[in-house]
Amino acid sequence: MGLDGIFQGTQVSVSGLRAERLRMEVVAQNIANAEVTRAGPNGEPYRRRVVLFSQALGRARSASPEGVHVDGVVEDPTPFQLVYRPGHPDADEKGYLAVPNVNLSVEMVDLATSARAYEANLAAIRSFREISEHALGIGGRS
């Protein structure tokens, strides 16, 4: 494996960092758009987005330690909530307004989970650095 393998190992953690950061960005987008009633071409309210993760697969071996793969960002199909707000310009004829299917508490939980996972990946990168330094010490004059 050697040092090269250790650097590949940091790539595993980097994939985790990138995935978690993307998730935090999507959460931020959901929170920012939590009250948007006109999004997209059909004038629908904003639909909450979620990030799909899957295990990155290695070359041949089935159980090979690879990182995480982001499959994409998809829309959450949960129906919009209807609130009675007759004064709103986007309300229907009965006075009901469809609001985005964003639940702030869900987003905050996702945000906290992502932030912790990001930190864990950072800790893994730090320890890769640590073991690389130990490996470099083998040939040195100690």
Add this chain to the structure above:
Amino acid sequence: MSGLGQDFVTLGRLLDVAGLRHRTIAANIANANTPGFKRLEVRFEEEFGRALERAGSAGAARVEPRVVQDDTPSAKLDGNNVETERELVDLSKNTLVFETLARVAAGKTALLRAAITGRSA
């Protein structure tokens, strides 16, 4: 002298396995939020130890590390059985193992250098 060479081979393999384990733990941490992901584990030392007792270092040289899936049922709804805390503990443990092996290897290098040059350190 050949003993020292064999020691280096063994140490190198153990360092390789420690590196692979580090990477495996990193992959578990990276996939902590991947639905359905099952944590991976490196199996090596038990088999290596048995082979070492049975057939000596030549026999043990043929033992390859295996990355296996841990199918322990998950407490989470999404089927993911990674516990980040546990992985972080394993990570620091493995860092220590790697450091120990690296220090032993460094000590042996110093010994070899002393033998070549005739001077101690």
